[in-house]
Amino acid sequence: MGERWDVVVVGSVNADLVVGVDRRPAPGETVLGSDLATHPGGKGANQAVAAARLGGRAGIVGRVGDDGHGELLRGALAGDGVDLAHLVTTPGTPTGVALITVGPDGDNSIIVSPGANARLGPDDVAAARAMVTGASVVSVQLEVPLPAVRAAAGIAARAGVRVVLNLSPAAPVPGELLALCDPLVVNAHEAAFLLDGGGDARTMAAALAGSGPRSAVVTLGADGAVVADGEGTTAIPSPKADAVDTTGAGDAFTAALCLRLARGDSLRAAARYAARAGAAAVRRRGAQSSFPTPDELPAP
Structure with a gap:
C-alpha cells in the first residue's frame, strides 16, 4: 500500500514578520509599532x-531559501511532525517573507514577498x-505559481484524491482548475472577486458552487461560514471567541476542513469542525x- 497522508499541502512557506500597531498609517505617514516578532508562516x-x-x-x-528563515521554518515544520521529504532548499534565493501589521482589534494587513516560493x-x-x-x-493555495497549483490539482484528481483550493490571494484561475475543487474555499472578499461583484454570503456560495467547483465554502470570520x-x-456558525490576533485563522479553518474530509466527514460536518479550529486560532498571537490541538477546540 505504501505510505499514506491525510493531508498534503502544495504551497508557500514564509517567515512572518509581525508588528503590532495602535492604528495603520495613512499614505506618507509613519507610526510607531511594537517590537518585531518573527514567526513561522506561509499559507502552505x-x-x-x-x-x-x-x-x-x-x-x-x-521551497525555502538557504538562509536563516529557511532553517527556522524547517525546524518549526519538523517539530510538528510534518513530512518534509519534498520541501526543497533553493540556493541563492531568500525564503518567502510576510510583512504583517496587527491592529488593536486583532485584525491584520499582510504584504507577501514570495522569495523561494516563486520558484x-x-x-x-x-x-x-x-x-x-x-x-x-491535497490542499493548494495561490501564494505559489499557478503552474505548480494546476500540476498538483491535476495529479491529485487523476489519482482520485480530493482537491481543496483555498483561492488566496484572490487571482483569476482557469475553469478547468475550478472544476477539480471539492470544495473551493474563499473568504467574502475572494468570493466577490471571483463573481465580479458582492452579495450576501449564501448567494455568493451558491453562485460559486454553480460556476464550476463541485462545492464551495465562503468563510466569514467570527460569523462562521456558508x-x-x-x-x-x-x-455554519462559529463559536464565540475573544480575538487577539486573526493571523492564520483562515488557514486553521482550511486545514481542519481538509483533515475532517480526509477522515470521511461530510462537507457540512467538516465545516463545523473547521469553524471550531478557526475560532480557537484567534485566541493567541x-x-x-x-x-x-484537539483538546483546545471550543465546544460545538
Whole structure:
C-alpha cells in the first residue's frame, strides 16, 4: 500500500514578520509599532502544521531559501511532525517573507514577498507525485505559481484524491482548475472577486458552487461560514471567541476542513469542525503558534 497522508499541502512557506500597531498609517505617514516578532508562516506551511497539530498525518511540497528563515521554518515544520521529504532548499534565493501589521482589534494587513516560493514549479510537484497521490486530500493555495497549483490539482484528481483550493490571494484561475475543487474555499472578499461583484454570503456560495467547483465554502470570520453544494446552501456558525490576533485563522479553518474530509466527514460536518479550529486560532498571537490541538477546540 505504501505510505499514506491525510493531508498534503502544495504551497508557500514564509517567515512572518509581525508588528503590532495602535492604528495603520495613512499614505506618507509613519507610526510607531511594537517590537518585531518573527514567526513561522506561509499559507502552505500553516495549513500543514494546523492539520498535523489536530492529529493528522501531513506533508508539504514547497521551497525555502538557504538562509536563516529557511532553517527556522524547517525546524518549526519538523517539530510538528510534518513530512518534509519534498520541501526543497533553493540556493541563492531568500525564503518567502510576510510583512504583517496587527491592529488593536486583532485584525491584520499582510504584504507577501514570495522569495523561494516563486520558484516552485510543476517539476517539483512531479517529483512529489508519490506523496500527492498518497494523500486523502491535497490542499493548494495561490501564494505559489499557478503552474505548480494546476500540476498538483491535476495529479491529485487523476489519482482520485480530493482537491481543496483555498483561492488566496484572490487571482483569476482557469475553469478547468475550478472544476477539480471539492470544495473551493474563499473568504467574502475572494468570493466577490471571483463573481465580479458582492452579495450576501449564501448567494455568493451558491453562485460559486454553480460556476464550476463541485462545492464551495465562503468563510466569514467570527460569523462562521456558508457551505454550498448539490444539496443546497447551509450556514455554519462559529463559536464565540475573544480575538487577539486573526493571523492564520483562515488557514486553521482550511486545514481542519481538509483533515475532517480526509477522515470521511461530510462537507457540512467538516465545516463545523473547521469553524471550531478557526475560532480557537484567534485566541493567541501568531499563526502557527495559535493553532489548536484537539483538546483546545471550543465546544460545538
